[in-house]
Amino acid sequence: MSVSIITLIVLGIAVLGFFLGRQRALSLSASSGKRLHSLPGYYGQMVFLFAAVPALLLMTAWLFMQPILIEGRISANIPDSVIPEGGARSLVMADVRRIAGGLDALIADSGMTETALDQMRADETDVRSQLGNVGVALGSDVPVQVFEAAKEYRASSKTGSLLMSIAVLAVCGLFAAWSLLRISPDQRARNVSEGFVLALLVGASLVAILTTVGIVTSLLFETFHFFKLYPAREFFFSTVWNPQFRGGSELGILPLLWGTLYVSFIALLLAVPVGLMIAIYLAEYASKAMRSVAKPAIEVLAGIPTIVYGLFALITVGPFLRDWLAQPMGLGNSSSSVLTAGLVMGIMLIPFVSSLSDDIINAVPQSMRDGSFGLGATKSETIRQVILPAALPGVVGAVLLAASRAIGETMIVVMGAGAAAKLGLNPFEAMTTVTVKIVSQLTGDTEFASPETLVAFALGLTLFVFTLGLNVLALYIVRKYREQYE
Amino acid sequence: ARDQIQIAGSSTVLPYAAIVAEAFGENFDFPTPVVESGGSGAGRKKLCEGVGENTIDIANSSSRIKQSDIDLCASNGVTEIQEVRIGYDGIVFASDINGATFAFTPADWYNALAAKVVKDGVLVDNMNKTWKDVNPDLPDQDILAFIPGTKHGTREVFDEKVIHAGCEATGAEELYKAAGDEKAKGCNALRTDGASIDIDGDYTETLARIDANKNGIGVFGLSFYQNNTDKLVVATMDGVVPSVETIASGEYPVSRPLYFYVKNAHLGVIPGLQEYIEFFVSDEIAGPDGPLSEYGLVSDPELAATQEAVANRTPMGPLN
Amino acid sequence: MTDATANSTGGTPGRNAGSLFDKDPRTRKRNAAETRFRMMGLAAVIFGVLCLVGLLGSIISNGVSAFSQTFIIVDVFLDPAKLDKDGDRDPDKIAKVTTFGYAPLIATAMEQAMEQANISIEGLGKKDAAELVSKEAPAQLRNYVLNNIDEIGETVRFKVLASGRIDGYYKGRVTMASAELDRNVSPAQLQLADQLKAAGLLSTGFNWQFFTAPDASDTRPEAAGLGVAILGSLYMMIIVLVLALPLGVAASVYLEEFAPQNWLTDAIEVNIANLAAVPSIVFGILGLAIFINMAGLPQSAPIVGGLVLTLMTLPTIIIATRAALKAVPPSIRDAALGVGASKMQSVFHHVLPLAAPGILTGTIIGLAQALGETAPLLLIGMVAFVREFPDGPPDGFFDPASALPVQVYNWTQRGDPAFVERASGAIIVLLIFLVCMNALAIVLRRRFERRW
Amino acid sequence: MNDMSRLERTVGTKNIKMECRDCQVYYGDTHAIKDVNVDIEDKTVTAFIGPSGCGKSTFLRCLNRMNDTISVARVEGQFKLDGEDIYDRRVDPVQLRAKVGMVFQKPNPFPKSIYDNVAYGPRIHGLARNKAELDDIVEQALRRGALWNEVKDRLDAPGTGLSGGQQQRLCIARAVATEPEVLLMDEPCSALDPIATAQVEELIDELRQSYSVVIVTHSMQQAARVSQKTAFFHLGNLVEFGETGQIFTNPVDPRTESYITGRIG
Amino acid sequence: MNDMSRLERTVGTKNIKMECRDCQVYYGDTHAIKDVNVDIEDKTVTAFIGPSGCGKSTFLRCLNRMNDTISVARVEGQFKLDGEDIYDRRVDPVQLRAKVGMVFQKPNPFPKSIYDNVAYGPRIHGLARNKAELDDIVEQALRRGALWNEVKDRLDAPGTGLSGGQQQRLCIARAVATEPEVLLMDEPCSALDPIATAQVEELIDELRQSYSVVIVTHSMQQAARVSQKTAFFHLGNLVEFGETGQIFTNPVDPRTESYITGRIG
Numbered sequence A: 001m002s003v004s005i006i007t008l009i010v011l012g013i014a015v016l017g018f019f020l021g022r023q024r025a026l027s028l029s030a031s032s033g034k035r036l037h038s039l040p041g042y043y044g045q046m047v048f049l050f051a052a053v054p055a056l057l058l059m060t061a062w063l064f065m066q067p068i069l070i071e072g073r074i075s076a077n078i079p080d081s082v083i084p085e086g087g088a089r090s091l092v093m094a095d096v097r098r099i100a101g102g103l104d105a106l107i108a109d110s111g112m113t114e115t116a117l118d119q120m121r122a123d124e125t126d127v128r129s130q131l132g133n134v135g136v137a138l139g140s141d142v143p144v145q146v147f148e149a150a151k152e153y154r155a156s157s158k159t160g161s162l163l164m165s166i167a168v169l170a171v172c173g174l175f176a177a178w179s180l181l182r183i184s185p186d187q188r189a190r191n192v193s194e195g196f197v198l199a200l201l202v203g204a205s206l207v208a209i210l211t212t213v214g215i216v217t218s219l220l221f222e223t224f225h226f227f228k229l230y231p232a233r234e235f236f237f238s239t240v241w242n243p244q245f246r247g248g249s250e251l252g253i254l255p256l257l258w259g260t261l262y263v264s265f266i267a268l269l270l271a272v273p274v275g276l277m278i279a280i281y282l283a284e285y286a287s288k289a290m291r292s293v294a295k296p297a298i299e300v301l302a303g304i305p306t307i308v309y310g311l312f313a314l315i316t317v318g319p320f321l322r323d324w325l326a327q328p329m330g331l332g333n334s335s336s337s338v339l340t341a342g343l344v345m346g347i348m349l350i351p352f353v354s355s356l357s358d359d360i361i362n363a364v365p366q367s368m369r370d371g372s373f374g375l376g377a378t379k380s381e382t383i384r385q386v387i388l389p390a391a392l393p394g395v396v397g398a399v400l401l402a403a404s405r406a407i408g409e410t411m412i413v414v415m416g417a418g419a420a421a422k423l424g425l426n427p428f429e430a431m432t433t434v435t436v437k438i439v440s441q442l443t444g445d446t447e448f449a450s451p452e453t454l455v456a457f458a459l460g461l462t463l464f465v466f467t468l469g470l471n472v473l474a475l476y477i478v479r480k481y482r483e484q485y486e
Numbered sequence B: 001a002r003d004q005i006q007i008a009g010s011s012t013v014l015p016y017a018a019i020v021a022e023a024f025g026e027n028f029d030f031p032t033p034v035v036e037s038g039g040s041g042a043g044r045k046k047l048c049e050g051v052g053e054n055t056i057d058i059a060n061s062s063s064r065i066k067q068s069d070i071d072l073c074a075s076n077g078v079t080e081i082q083e084v085r086i087g088y089d090g091i092v093f094a095s096d097i098n099g100a101t102f103a104f105t106p107a108d109w110y111n112a113l114a115a116k117v118v119k120d121g122v123l124v125d126n127m128n129k130t131w132k133d134v135n136p137d138l139p140d141q142d143i144l145a146f147i148p149g150t151k152h153g154t155r156e157v158f159d160e161k162v163i164h165a166g167c168e169a170t171g172a173e174e175l176y177k178a179a180g181d182e183k184a185k186g187c188n189a190l191r192t193d194g195a196s197i198d199i200d201g202d203y204t205e206t207l208a209r210i211d212a213n214k215n216g217i218g219v220f221g222l223s224f225y226q227n228n229t230d231k232l233v234v235a236t237m238d239g240v241v242p243s244v245e246t247i248a249s250g251e252y253p254v255s256r257p258l259y260f261y262v263k264n265a266h267l268g269v270i271p272g273l274q275e276y277i278e279f280f281v282s283d284e285i286a287g288p289d290g291p292l293s294e295y296g297l298v299s300d301p302e303l304a305a306t307q308e309a310v311a312n313r314t315p316m317g318p319l320n
Numbered sequence C: 001m002t003d004a005t006a007n008s009t010g011g012t013p014g015r016n017a018g019s020l021f022d023k024d025p026r027t028r029k030r031n032a033a034e035t036r037f038r039m040m041g042l043a044a045v046i047f048g049v050l051c052l053v054g055l056l057g058s059i060i061s062n063g064v065s066a067f068s069q070t071f072i073i074v075d076v077f078l079d080p081a082k083l084d085k086d087g088d089r090d091p092d093k094i095a096k097v098t099t100f101g102y103a104p105l106i107a108t109a110m111e112q113a114m115e116q117a118n119i120s121i122e123g124l125g126k127k128d129a130a131e132l133v134s135k136e137a138p139a140q141l142r143n144y145v146l147n148n149i150d151e152i153g154e155t156v157r158f159k160v161l162a163s164g165r166i167d168g169y170y171k172g173r174v175t176m177a178s179a180e181l182d183r184n185v186s187p188a189q190l191q192l193a194d195q196l197k198a199a200g201l202l203s204t205g206f207n208w209q210f211f212t213a214p215d216a217s218d219t220r221p222e223a224a225g226l227g228v229a230i231l232g233s234l235y236m237m238i239i240v241l242v243l244a245l246p247l248g249v250a251a252s253v254y255l256e257e258f259a260p261q262n263w264l265t266d267a268i269e270v271n272i273a274n275l276a277a278v279p280s281i282v283f284g285i286l287g288l289a290i291f292i293n294m295a296g297l298p299q300s301a302p303i304v305g306g307l308v309l310t311l312m313t314l315p316t317i318i319i320a321t322r323a324a325l326k327a328v329p330p331s332i333r334d335a336a337l338g339v340g341a342s343k344m345q346s347v348f349h350h351v352l353p354l355a356a357p358g359i360l361t362g363t364i365i366g367l368a369q370a371l372g373e374t375a376p377l378l379l380i381g382m383v384a385f386v387r388e389f390p391d392g393p394p395d396g397f398f399d400p401a402s403a404l405p406v407q408v409y410n411w412t413q414r415g416d417p418a419f420v421e422r423a424s425g426a427i428i429v430l431l432i433f434l435v436c437m438n439a440l441a442i443v444l445r446r447r448f449e450r451r452w
Numbered sequence D, E: 001m002n003d004m005s006r007l008e009r010t011v012g013t014k015n016i017k018m019e020c021r022d023c024q025v026y027y028g029d030t031h032a033i034k035d036v037n038v039d040i041e042d043k044t045v046t047a048f049i050g051p052s053g054c055g056k057s058t059f060l061r062c063l064n065r066m067n068d069t070i071s072v073a074r075v076e077g078q079f080k081l082d083g084e085d086i087y088d089r090r091v092d093p094v095q096l097r098a099k100v101g102m103v104f105q106k107p108n109p110f111p112k113s114i115y116d117n118v119a120y121g122p123r124i125h126g127l128a129r130n131k132a133e134l135d136d137i138v139e140q141a142l143r144r145g146a147l148w149n150e151v152k153d154r155l156d157a158p159g160t161g162l163s164g165g166q167q168q169r170l171c172i173a174r175a176v177a178t179e180p181e182v183l184l185m186d187e188p189c190s191a192l193d194p195i196a197t198a199q200v201e202e203l204i205d206e207l208r209q210s211y212s213v214v215i216v217t218h219s220m221q222q223a224a225r226v227s228q229k230t231a232f233f234h235l236g237n238l239v240e241f242g243e244t245g246q247i248f249t250n251p252v253d254p255r256t257e258s259y260i261t262g263r264i265g
Ligand SMILES: Nc1ncnc2c1ncn2[C@@H]1O[C@H](COP(=O)(O)OP(=O)(O)OP(=O)(O)O)[C@@H](O)[C@H]1O
Pocket: D160, D161, D162, D163, D164, D165, D166, D191, D193, E027, E030, E032, E051, E052, E053, E054, E055, E056, E057, E058, E059, E070, E072, E105
């Protein structure tokens, strides 16, 4: 039985269990005259969960373990002699798996019988061409031992699947029956099912933690390597970023960090006021029709690939700023500049601020507005002094999200601000950011185990810690100014 | 089980690899290989991650593999690697088609872009503003060069074959060495006042920048230039016009070999792998009249040796 | 006290005791401020819309041409001397003839076509004429022959792609002047194209292949399509939607409604906000380490891409959802609890529906971001040249595939300028994709939106 | 106190402050106010009474155009303040509302500190020249709202953390602080205990010296105590309008009579 | 009516339904309820009276653990329902609240239709087997809440579009529909006109036949009319608790006396 069929059967049993459980709860309550503790549906849900969850968990575990166990056993049986020099057992096992799969196809396509297969021998038949005929390509001819291993693999897998089907269905049935029998009117079915949901919710929020753990661990190892090759003091305190191919690079993070902050700052300087004003206008002033058009339209800005923004910065905004601002003011003649990248990125970030804030502003209860209007406040006074403070936590969340995006953005900076790491104040100069350098060092030509490549990991980890600090600060500030309505 | 070839690595080699993969898919019963880009370094790292189905089979590289990569490979059980040189990549200097034309020497480039230049026998900060300042024969045009960022292998070639050569030619190398800089590292220091701009992106970005700054001069691959002759005018180097022929003959100085590296352990396991590499280096494809050459790859004069090595699955020896 | 009130009324500047119709200076000032504020809002909206219109305008003006394509009609004689030297029609032997062997047939066919249509152009050789036809054509021929072996020896009419430059000529990208300078096309070839067009052998039509064909190499921009990329993006978005939305909402509900107020909750909260600031490429590093190296999932597969993008989108959805949940007034929760609803019921019956608009907004923005992201895919091998179509789901989730932003990214890097138009076309498709995806969310959001 | 207010009733000038003619209000299709004509006199307390849902709040909201904020609401008829049509195009509702203040039926303090809640109106109308003056205004308003003693130590605490009655008094204080010419109060004492109610009633009486006050109440006694004029609404109609004494002792309409002689709350 | 309720007062069984001992509530640092001991009898109406802000709502919310939802609130002491500690770890507050229903001081209808507002409780408690039964329950509840006639034609209209008093009655109907054993009502009649008030009082009297009702009110008359027991709170303390008749005619504590003999609202 295939996995999907088993899943379907388990779900079928679970759904059946749902109805039976509900039915049983109802009839028990009717016969005993006791009121049910929970809605009948909850008893059904409970049976459903008991039937489906353990069985599916078991199946997942089995699917995970079975190949490991079988392969362990079979690969131990393959003699070293058939493993080509420089090759690996795991590759031979890949062949085994491919042949085993091919044999299935062979039986399905060419109508070969199981017995014929049993007698088939690799040194007598041309397995490679036979399998080739059914669309399973092999890299080379098949040694006898490998072919036998493949047959055994196939057999074991089959037995394994059979056992699994039985075990899974048994668990499913047993748990379903047990939970069905356990039903009684005072059983707290709702609590059971809600407890289960709560566990799911907890699990979901753990994903975020696991992601962080994953990120930190995947960065930490290589970062460690980097610091073995390159002095940490230099990395953190040097003001020069100048990687070289043949070593001798100067890899100070400060100019990159500065560029990141500068570009993000300019981007937010555009995105936050504009985004907030859009949110306010759409939530408080605009007609329904306008809102329903403008809001999704502006959201499209968030979906335009950043490469388009990059080209826009490179071709339109950069030269424009250079010709109309930088050169007349004598501030330089670079067409890529912090300002270019910041402004264009700001445009991209507008929907992050506007759409999220708009929803939050819209959620402030009407009675707040009434209270303010009743005192003779104008709409703008109401918005600035009552609604925005009430919506502040959400708005701050939106701004933080926008800031986060700004920090993480690559393409716009590459094309708009250039790739030169510089510590400077002039917004018309080219600069670059941490993220850009992570990408470029990681995807470059340099050898992997050199500090020039590994620095990407150190940059990533440093940025991670840095933004963590900023976020802690933000949380602290939001906590302090948080206001709850009603 | 995986049944298509997985290739990763250099974005310089990518177009050639894609041409071959496409033709391979059309003419063989094997599926078309998947060719990732992501940089030579990353490709070699992936190649060396180990042996097995979820590791790649071939790494494209625009520079030669490094000892540290080989060590990494060895430590992950990847002991046999085939090195296949597919040809040469010419590196050209080009500017806007409507602008002036240039005839450069490496010394011009050194004097234009280096941080310090020789003046009256001593090294001084580079104050040259226009190309004319650098060399009276060049047009009176502001110096603005778009050169590959430090992530690119092209930059290495540029540093070595243009800047360093210029350093030597202008006598700056001597001065550096005299000042105690054994390897004349100072030669590679470029000015940071905006006359030289690093491009971390690709040639299309350089082209777009020249579009936005008409007096900029960019560094391109030969094939890229050949596809955009209506927008760019190419400069000569030491009086030689870059072309497939002048590069193959060695007249034009700025070029570099391109490679791919094959994980021998996957030969015979990944269907079509052997066929693919043989197809790649066959005369039909990589020869002087093949599609690769037509697209701008400089065909390797020693292709026959490569073909033989591939047929014999000869693993590469230690780096010399 | 009354007196004090009266005094302060009289004494306060700017207090209007007069007609409603005359505005005192202060009111006028406040009204001006109001108007200014309102205008600022309107200006902001207009600015946003203008940016959008500008960007869309440039994308569309660059990209619409990708949706049409020039074709050439040729009658090719399937020469047995070339295709089946032995004449025994053995499929295996015929299959040995590579596409290189088919190219001369097309050259000959072009020559004959010119003869028949009485076209002769000075300085135009046989090879030059053949260059009008895409390099994709031999493959098309070979496929046809292998499927119709008995037609060898006959003359078959093919509608083949014109080469990129010829196609560009009819889209205004290539002109006679530029052809002078272009080493890939000559004015003579363009003249030939014009004459073929006059003879009805060259035509321009809607480019269905753009949606169905896979990517093509740099030498055949005219054959490059988005088929694999569309499938790959679709698969990834399915995975992202199915995983990120429930996970994100569940996590937010837990954190906002159930989690005890303690340092652990704070840690999770900060942590999620921080994840939003992690550069997307770092998610790629994570994906490579966890999903490919540890879990052993295949390279270049939508499943890995989907998982990585899910992790990347989660913070956005969680932050938006939490903000929306926070905005639901506590009295609603009280009301539900007061009639004996459990916390879970109050959340799922009342709070979540009221927070739905915010949740949907977060989802829209998160998905938009995920749909357009390239950097994380770089490390898990999806930024690749992929020509094989993935299978149908769920098996196809594990097959190599590309994605729309990857295709855009790849095409913008190609040397041949014809790819610029393709890239813009791909962006248009991506945006259409996005709009379709959002339309549903927007409709839902409008249904849930209400003030209380 | 009762006697006193009776006495004063005759003292007030009989200037008409607000004049409403043929007023109609619709909520979508529901006709919530039908043909109402009411004159609100200056320096007078007018009470609106009537069964729940009869349209008192709706009508009250017409008087300072608060219905503008309800999208489904449509108002017709003539409303004049000092002889000027308040629904005239030229009228700025903001200016109107500064003159015609309002206390809402459901207490709706802002999510700000108690101080900021009260200082909000004076700030936007520029009633204080400096911080000291503002402090003074806030204190006076809170005193008049009979809340000062309870909150003087926690002016920085959020207004939303107060008890129901405290919130209601806060809203009264907030409205009083802006010194409107007409004060509309929608059941200002519904959540108040007798003592606080008495204080608010005293405040109303005090306000009447200079302004005009309209109060919606369900308590007949309260109407009788504080108002000089009473309007009785029923199902959207104004059934009877006249001197409070007359309405309570000698109603013309049988509906009025049956309402006020019903059980008394 | 007054006489009647006096009469019935002696009829009720004297079972103790809820027992509260040494109760303390803190909001952060504020000590809002101090050492309160109250027994709530079955089939009895208990009235909580006291000045605004004295802690009536706070104490009421303790009785069905609604204070759990205020993060700064901390409750101490013993609260027993039918002899079982309701703050016990094993107690499911949900089940408790299904038994001890609540009407809040500020009307808080769900932003749903009127029908769904009332049907919500019965739905989650599974009180109706089918649509017809549910319709019936909703109708009965709305009738008992004295709202049926006003809304029967617009059951699908949103509950938030009702007048203040209608919303309050809607919330009463919503609470009644779930048939709690104890019903806590925080000023249920504050926004109601006399007639509606009378109807709600009738309802309370009717509920008393089977359940126990706790009502917070500012109207002494109302307390006297509907309750059998009265508790007087002052500044967080329970000053006096006893038979309503005794409290109103013969209060022991001088504070009680001064409160109930103050001006009557
Ligand atoms: N959420 C809260 N946070 C802080 N303090 C509160 C909160 N709720 C109430 N209080 C304070 O606790 C005290 C008691 O409040 P409670 O709401 O119980 O009064 P009450 O007797 O119901 O008054 P009212 O009749 O005005 O409704 C008041 O001083 C109030 O300010």
